[in-house]
Amino acid sequence: MSKTLLKIENLKASIEGKEILKGINLEIKEGEVHAIMGPNGSGKSTLASVLAGRELFEVTDGKIQFLGKELLGMPPEERSREGLFLAFQYPVEIPGVSIVNFMKAAVSQHREHKGLKPLTAGEFLKMMQEKKELVEMEAKLNNRAVNEGFSGGEKKKNEVFQMAMLEPKLSILDETDSGLDIDALRIVASGVNKLKNSENSFLVITHYQRLLDYIVPDVVHVLYNGKIVKTGGKELALELEEKGYDWIKKEND
Amino acid sequence: MALRNQISKEEFLSVFQTLPLNALAEKEWKNKTDKNFEILDFPNKKDESWRHTSINRLLQHRYGLGKSMPLDKKTVDSFTIPGMDAYRLVFINGYFNAAFSNEIDNDNKLIIKNIAQVKKEKPDLFNQFYENTSIASENFFTNLNTAYATNGNYISIPKGMVLDKPIHIINFSDGQDSKTISQYRNIIIAGENSQVKIVNSFHSLTVNFTLTNVATEIIVNENAHLNFNIFQGEGDDAFQINHTKVLQHRNSYFSSHTITLCGAIVRNDLQVKHIGEGCETKLNGLYLPSREQHFDNHTYVHHAKPHGTSNQVYKGIIDNKASAVFLGRVMVDRGAQKTQASQTNRNVLLTPYAKINSKPQLEIYTDDVACSHGSTTGQIDKEALFYLQSRGIDRRHAELLLLTAFLADVIENIEVEPLKLFVNLLISRRLQGEKDNSLCSMDEVCHGCDPVD
Numbered sequence A: 001m002s003k004t005l006l007k008i009e010n011l012k013a014s015i016e017g018k019e020i021l022k023g024i025n026l027e028i029k030e031g032e033v034h035a036i037m038g039p040n041g042s043g044k045s046t047l048a049s050v051l052a053g054r055e056l057f058e059v060t061d062g063k064i065q066f067l068g069k070e071l072l073g074m075p076p077e078e079r080s081r082e083g084l085f086l087a088f089q090y091p092v093e094i095p096g097v098s099i100v101n102f103m104k105a106a107v108s109q110h111r112e113h114k115g116l117k118p119l120t121a122g123e124f125l126k127m128m129q130e131k132k133e134l135v136e137m138e139a140k141l142n143n144r145a146v147n148e149g150f151s152g153g154e155k156k157k158n159e160v161f162q163m164a165m166l167e168p169k170l171s172i173l174d175e176t177d178s179g180l181d182i183d184a185l186r187i188v189a190s191g192v193n194k195l196k197n198s199e200n201s202f203l204v205i206t207h208y209q210r211l212l213d214y215i216v217p218d219v220v221h222v223l224y225n226g227k228i229v230k231t232g233g234k235e236l237a238l239e240l241e242e243k244g245y246d247w248i249k250k251e252n253d
Numbered sequence B: 001m002a003l004r005n006q007i008s009k010e011e012f013l014s015v016f017q018t019l020p021l022n023a024l025a026e027k028e029w030k031n032k033t034d035k036n037f038e039i040l041d042f043p044n045k046k047d048e049s050w051r052h053t054s055i056n057r058l059l060q061h062r063y064g065l066g067k068s069m070p071l072d073k074k075t076v077d078s079f080t081i082p083g084m085d086a087y088r089l090v091f092i093n094g095y096f097n098a099a100f101s102n103e104i105d106n107d108n109k110l111i112i113k114n115i116a117q118v119k120k121e122k123p124d125l126f127n128q129f130y131e132n133t134s135i136a137s138e139n140f141f142t143n144l145n146t147a148y149a150t151n152g153n154y155i156s157i158p159k160g161m162v163l164d165k166p167i168h169i170i171n172f173s174d175g176q177d178s179k180t181i182s183q184y185r186n187i188i189i190a191g192e193n194s195q196v197k198i199v200n201s202f203h204s205l206t207v208n209f210t211l212t213n214v215a216t217e218i219i220v221n222e223n224a225h226l227n228f229n230i231f232q233g234e235g236d237d238a239f240q241i242n243h244t245k246v247l248q249h250r251n252s253y254f255s256s257h258t259i260t261l262c263g264a265i266v267r268n269d270l271q272v273k274h275i276g277e278g279c280e281t282k283l284n285g286l287y288l289p290s291r292e293q294h295f296d297n298h299t300y301v302h303h304a305k306p307h308g309t310s311n312q313v314y315k316g317i318i319d320n321k322a323s324a325v326f327l328g329r330v331m332v333d334r335g336a337q338k339t340q341a342s343q344t345n346r347n348v349l350l351t352p353y354a355k356i357n358s359k360p361q362l363e364i365y366t367d368d369v370a371c372s373h374g375s376t377t378g379q380i381d382k383e384a385l386f387y388l389q390s391r392g393i394d395r396r397h398a399e400l401l402l403l404t405a406f407l408a409d410v411i412e413n414i415e416v417e418p419l420k421l422f423v424n425l426l427i428s429r430r431l432q433g434e435k436d437n438s439l440c441s442m443d444e445v446c447h448g449c450d451p452v453d
């Protein structure tokens, strides 16, 4: 049987005293693709943020194990170095920090964590080049500031590019498909598929079945009002696309 | 708030009864400054332009007159800017140090010389610029400077000359024996069509309460280019008042960088007036006060003629309980049509105790202008910080990336390449929390490079 990568038990989290996650249980094994769907405001991004270590949300109960280690209490940078990656729903713009310098810092701290030698400048640039081709990102973006003035599509490509650079064990894609046209979607999805292997896993947050045609999930969860209210196979995604969420809401309100 | 041991104006001035014989001012002239002192008081909070800067801390001490002290090569070398080949003039406590300076006096054409010597050799030249300028008695400190400055620089670049390397003026203060006042008077004249870059840096050699009072007058003649850099890295107990007045003639270019990294209270007044058409002015500033330091920049650009442009960018990172002031005044006279003036002041406060007072002041008396100004103050962007951390970059390094990015454009604009590299290095070390002797040479007492928390 394959190893458990992520195990979430009874996770509760709130912001400003308001409970958003109300007892989440979720287990992801190596090599699996899980999808999380659910209506707006149900807590999908909150779950992603809590996993990535955003302090804004207060975890009030529960446990998260990642590769056997306690995730809660670990600073975000350590989670990243341990192999967790979040492709943000809304990547922030960082004026003045170039993608090259940003990735140089990230990659070198990841390698140091793993006890690997730093890359030479040449090796690093070669790696940048390869990973950029993966998402058909334009070379000229190198010296541009992170996400500054990027189109919606460019921002999402940039997220997948960073994912490729850091080779995470668990990638959380928070609506990486939203707002993309069909060509961009294909590029992003095929980039993800090229990174997928039997050892890494994906948690794909989406509203649309379309992405799941490319990145086929093993398990689909429905998150509603801070809880996972339904879990099924990939056919659940089709059902949701067809019927919407009203029946889910009815069952649970 | 009047503090307990605060000294009075009379006490403060009493040390000057024993006026050193080598003061620049003539006896007759001293009568005028004495009269001025009857009217001029210490700047205080009632004075609009000193509202946010209190000199009470400075007035806790009785100061003596500076004394000349020997310098050794190692010390001087450690304050030169790496890779900057320059004409160098070195001063300590208000006195010229000939051993480490290379003066030039080329048939009255190119003059780079200590001003006391110029006074002796060419009194007419000296007098023309000393007594008759408006800087002389503008406020208490300029009047003090006019009355009792001991030395400074006289720099004159002849018509058409492009000076082959920058001029570096180094001012040391050393309050080893007593709390010391050092006063410098500089006169800088760029002749028609000439070009010159100047760096004036300030450092302390020992920790004590010192006051450095500088008055600089700059004349940029027609079509001349002058770049002026003030680099302030005095100790944690060092006060500095620095007053610079610039007159720009037709089609001239003046740019400045005022870089304030260390000092107790630093007040910079930088005033530029366009007295000819088509002048261009760029004023840049970087200030990084920490602990309880207080850095104040007052700028004033006076557009008195048409077709002038001025562009100001001042940025600060304020740490601990430090505070800063930026007041940028731009005046556009009725006759100054087609003026373009812009002003930006941006600040990052690293702690809840850090303070900034930022105020633009535009006075525009003509319609035909394009003026803009903006001021922002904020903390480190938490979202950006999390984004960087979420990619495996530790918090300290992430903050460093963001703060470096924040200052990048101002550093990039520094026109003296070695100074740019040096400032870049010092600031990145500073932000990384490394102690650096080259900032102020006193790592024990003046933690010039305290970590960013």
Ligand SMILES: Nc1ncnc2c1ncn2[C@@H]1O[C@H](COP(=O)(O)OP(=O)(O)OP(=O)(O)O)[C@@H](O)[C@H]1O
Pocket: A015, A016, A020, A038, A039, A040, A041, A042, A043, A044, A045, A046, A047, A056, A089
């Ligand atoms: N920074 C915040 N401050 C206050 N409330 C927040 C914040 N972020 C999220 N919330 C609230 O938490 C709830 C869950 O939001 P979340 O973004 O996790 O939903 P979501 O499932 O990702 O929605 P969507 O599908 O629109 O992306 C919402 O009610 C939202 O208003």
Ligand SMILES: [Mg+2]
Pocket: A044, A045, A046, A089, A174, A175
């Ligand atoms: Mg969301």
